[in-house]
Amino acid sequence: MKNIIKTILLSAVVLGMGSCTEEKILDLEPINNISESAAFSTPSLIASSMNGVYNAAAIGQYNSTSANGGRGYIWGAAFVEQGDCRGEDVVNTQAFFQITYEGSYDANTANNVYYWIDGYRLINRCNLMIEGVNGAVAKGIITQAVADDYIGQAKFLRAITHFELLNYFARPYNFTPGATHPGLPYREVGVNTAAEIESETAKPRNTVAECYTKILADLTDAEALITSNGVTGGRVIAKATKSAAIAFKTRVYLHQRDWANVIAEGTKLTGRYSLTAAPNGPFVFASNLNNTESIFSIQHSATANPTTNGALPSMYKQRVLIAISPIIWRNQFWLADDKRRQEGVMINTPSSGAKYSNKYTDVTNNSDAAPVIRYAEVLLNMAEAQARLSNLSGALTLLNSVRDRSLATPATQSYTSTSFTTNAQMVQAIIAERRIEFLAEGRRWSDIQRLQGDDLAPINGVPAKVANGVPAAADYTLGTPYTGTLAVAAIPNTDRRMLWPIPQVERNTNPNVAQNDGWE
Numbered sequence: 001m002k003n004i005i006k007t008i009l010l011s012a013v014v015l016g017m018g019s020c021t022e023e024k025i026l027d028l029e030p031i032n033n034i035s036e037s038a039a040f041s042t043p044s045l046i047a048s049s050m051n052g053v054y055n056a057a058a059i060g061q062y063n064s065t066s067a068n069g070g071r072g073y074i075w076g077a078a079f080v081e082q083g084d085c086r087g088e089d090v091v092n093t094q095a096f097f098q099i100t101y102e103g104s105y106d107a108n109t110a111n112n113v114y115y116w117i118d119g120y121r122l123i124n125r126c127n128l129m130i131e132g133v134n135g136a137v138a139k140g141i142i143t144q145a146v147a148d149d150y151i152g153q154a155k156f157l158r159a160i161t162h163f164e165l166l167n168y169f170a171r172p173y174n175f176t177p178g179a180t181h182p183g184l185p186y187r188e189v190g191v192n193t194a195a196e197i198e199s200e201t202a203k204p205r206n207t208v209a210e211c212y213t214k215i216l217a218d219l220t221d222a223e224a225l226i227t228s229n230g231v232t233g234g235r236v237i238a239k240a241t242k243s244a245a246i247a248f249k250t251r252v253y254l255h256q257r258d259w260a261n262v263i264a265e266g267t268k269l270t271g272r273y274s275l276t277a278a279p280n281g282p283f284v285f286a287s288n289l290n291n292t293e294s295i296f297s298i299q300h301s302a303t304a305n306p307t308t309n310g311a312l313p314s315m316y317k318q319r320v321l322i323a324i325s326p327i328i329w330r331n332q333f334w335l336a337d338d339k340r341r342q343e344g345v346m347i348n349t350p351s352s353g354a355k356y357s358n359k360y361t362d363v364t365n366n367s368d369a370a371p372v373i374r375y376a377e378v379l380l381n382m383a384e385a386q387a388r389l390s391n392l393s394g395a396l397t398l399l400n401s402v403r404d405r406s407l408a409t410p411a412t413q414s415y416t417s418t419s420f421t422t423n424a425q426m427v428q429a430i431i432a433e434r435r436i437e438f439l440a441e442g443r444r445w446s447d448i449q450r451l452q453g454d455d456l457a458p459i460n461g462v463p464a465k466v467a468n469g470v471p472a473a474a475d476y477t478l479g480t481p482y483t484g485t486l487a488v489a490a491i492p493n494t495d496r497r498m499l500w501p502i503p504q505v506e507r508n509t510n511p512n513v514a515q516n517d518g519w520e
Contacts, residue, residue, distance in 0.1 A: 040132040043142055049132065050150055053125045054239070057157060058298045058370075059306060060118035063110060071310030073118035075298045076370055078306075079164060081315055081322065082111060083442030086168075088463040089328040089435055090444075093354070093470045096321045101468055103491050107501040107519060112168065116503045119165045120187065126154040126161075127190035145227075152225030156240035159218035160248055160372075162186055162211060168500045169516065170208055172450045173256050179209035182514060186214045204512040212256055219245045219252065230295060231272045237289045238299035238369065243272055247295045247373045250381040255450045262385035266378045269295075273375035279340050279406045279437075282376075283359040288369045296372045302365035311366035316356060316440055317348055318363040324355040325466055326475040326482040328439060333432035336478050337408040340436060353473020357440035371441055376402050380434055387426040388456065393417070395426050403433055424456040431457050452493050461498060462491040 039049050060073030072078045084090040085097040092101035099105050105112050133147040165184055173179045185203045189196055206214070222245035230241035246268050253261040274292045276282055282293045289299060300311070308314045315321045324347075328334070340346045348358040360368040383398035396415060404410040420426040434447060451459045466475070467487035475484055491497045496518025506513055 040136045041141065043146070046133060046136060046142060046150065049129060050153065053122070053129055053154065053157065054299070055304060056118075056122050056125050057161075058300060059304060060114065060121075062114055062310075069307045069309065071114075072306030072312075072370070073114050073310075074122060074161060074164060075372060076300065076306045077310045077312050077315070078111075078115060078118075079372075080312060080370060080440070080442035081310075082115065082168075083445040084322060084440060086462065087444030087448055088465045089325050089439060091323040091325045091354075091466055091471055092468050093321055093323050095468075096315070098468050101465065102488050103462065103497040105497070105500060107504040107507075107515075112500040113503040113505065115168060115500070116165065116506060119161050122161050123158050123187050124191055126158040127188060128192065129154040129190075131190045148225040149227045152222040152227075152245075153240040155218040156222035156226070156245050156248070158188075159215045159222065163215050163248075163252060166208065166211055167255075167446055167449050169502060170211075170499065172452055173208055173212060174453070175208070179212065180207050182516075183208040183211035185510075185513060186211050188214075201510045202512055203510070205514055212252065215252055216249065219249050223249075229272065235290050235292075237291075237294045237297050240296065243269055244296035244373065247375075247378050250378050251373065251446075254381045254384065255446075257388075259385035259388050262381050263389075266382040266385075269375065269378055273378075275376060275379075275402065275405055277405065280342075280345050280359075282371060282374055283361075283368075285361055285368060288371075293375045294369075294371060295374055295378070297369040297374075298372060299369055300367045302367055305366040307366065311368075312360035312370060313363045313366055313368050316360050317358065320348075320350060320354075320356055320470075322356070322440070323471060324357060324439065326471055326484065327463075327466065328435055329355055329476050330478060330480065330482040331432060331435070332481055333429060334436050335407065335413060338436075339406045339408070340439075352470050353476065354470050355476055359440050376437055377434075377443070380430055380437070384427060384430045387423055387430060390423055392420065392423070392426055395430070396420070399426075399430055399433060402437060406437075427456040452498075460490075461493040461495060464488060464490040 038045060040046050057074065058072070058076035059070030060076065060078065062069065062071045062073065070076070081097060082100055085092055085100040092098050099109055100111055130151050133142065133150045136142050137144050137147045162184060170183045171181050175181050182205045184205055186206045187200065189200060191197055191200050222240060223242050226240060226242050226245065228236045228239070228241045230236045230243035246265050249265040250262050253265065273295060276291055276293045282288060282291055288294065289297060305311050343349060344358065346358055348356040350356070362368045379398050379402050383395045386398060387395035396417065400414050404414050407413040415429070420429060431447060431451070435444060448459055448462060451457055464486035465488035466484065475482065496516065499516045501519035502513055502515050507515060
């Protein structure tokens with residue numbers, strides 16, 4: 001194994017893959033054709049190595065063979081599609097995401113198995129990047145300042161990927177006092193030697209508390225080390241920035257229920273970002289990587305995308321595999337004349353009469369960016385934190401700042417101080433706004449997971465859903481909440497299906513990684 005892929009192949013052993021198949025789809029030229037020793041030998045090759053890490057985040061691999069192509073695991077599309085289909089606000093119309101949608105997965109199901117495998121492949125790439133640039137500094141190839149920028153970007157990707165995996169394979173932070181329940185193995189070593197394979201395969205799961213501590217430390221390091229703040233000197237959206245690290249900390253602290261730090265971090269971004277004038281602004285194809293609201297998104301192109309079997313415009317628009325559910329379409333918090341219902345702008349209605357998101361539109365090249373985090377989320381994270389701290393006035397201002405841009409007549413439709421008289425009412429309105437605002441962006445599962453047993457807006461398990469298949473046009477009739485049949489039964493919080501099982505391929509290699517309850 002003479003090329004840089006060697007290091008990734010070894011990580012595949014750690015992850016239980018049991019084969020040494022080249023993963024060329026994860027690499028950008030010239031990285032897949034250079035020796036490992038050369039990969040960090042010049043500034044330009046080091047830059048290409050970092051681009052390869054982003055490419056791995058955008059594309060991934062599926063079913064262990066390059067013939068299947070990448071389906072956007074983990075950040076290119078899969079996090080959107082899986083996050084949506086685990087919740088009740090979309091409908092899987094055919095068989096593509098049916099296992100996720102109906103909860104019929106097991107320890108060998110490809111969707112959740114490759115979430116884990118490609119997630120840890122990306123983490124290993126981040127670790128190798130950190131080690132490689134440190135070595136380049138020691139050799140005088142790049143300066144410490146240049147290396148720090150790369151290290152910060154790698155730590156950002158390492159942190160958010162561990163966090164994303166936690167949301168699927170572990171219980172929420174507040175499940176036990178002190179979050180002492182099982183999390184994930186937090187990997188900080190780049191695997192490229194036999195000794196490292198042996199040590200990494202022996203690692204058990206860290207606790208959730210330990211994972212959060214490491215995630216927040218990585219994000220704080222990223223904030224300090226990355227050169228760009230995402231705004232000064234030109235918008236940077238497709239790469240990790242100081243602002244992206246800050247924004248993601250608001251998400252992590254929200255899950256940790258550290259309300260004060262949600263607000264403290266979010267306040268740092270005041271003046272750097274602003275909401276686009278219209279709700280579709282972050283998704284206009286010509287500017288989805290150059291607008292005032294998007295903070296971090298994954299870039300795609302005609303030649304580097306998750307393909308017809310994974311790309312967002314393919315799944316949500318061209319192949320119409322993921323519809324908007326009548327459950328959210330007829331939600332009482334979503335006004336009938338809300339601009340987020342605008343046909344041909346935010347909504348696509350084919351001849352069947354079912355409703356689909358129009359956020360991803362490049363069906364020719366599948367090159368829409370995948371939105372990972374934008375300023376609207378930061379504002380709503382802060383709004384929820386303020387509400388939970390009993391600052392209803394502050395929460396109201398932040399909630400309205402997001403909602404009002406979508407209202408037909410804000411002067412009469414905007415929430416007022418009399419709209420909500422309790423913390424619980426305010427929080428419930430904010431959660432509803434999140435469901436509407438981030439529809440078709442993969443955010444619903446994250447909220448379902450963190451709100452289990454919540455004191456103000458509790459969710460018990462996975463909510464019931466409409467039947468797999470294309471909903472009837474009549475199911476979308478506005479005026480009353482949806483009361484039709486919910487053919488996909490709710491999954492109780494105590495059911496083993498609340499968590500994805502640890503993949504069997506991982507446990508075959510690493511028996512120290514304990515399986516989730518009920519999946520033995």
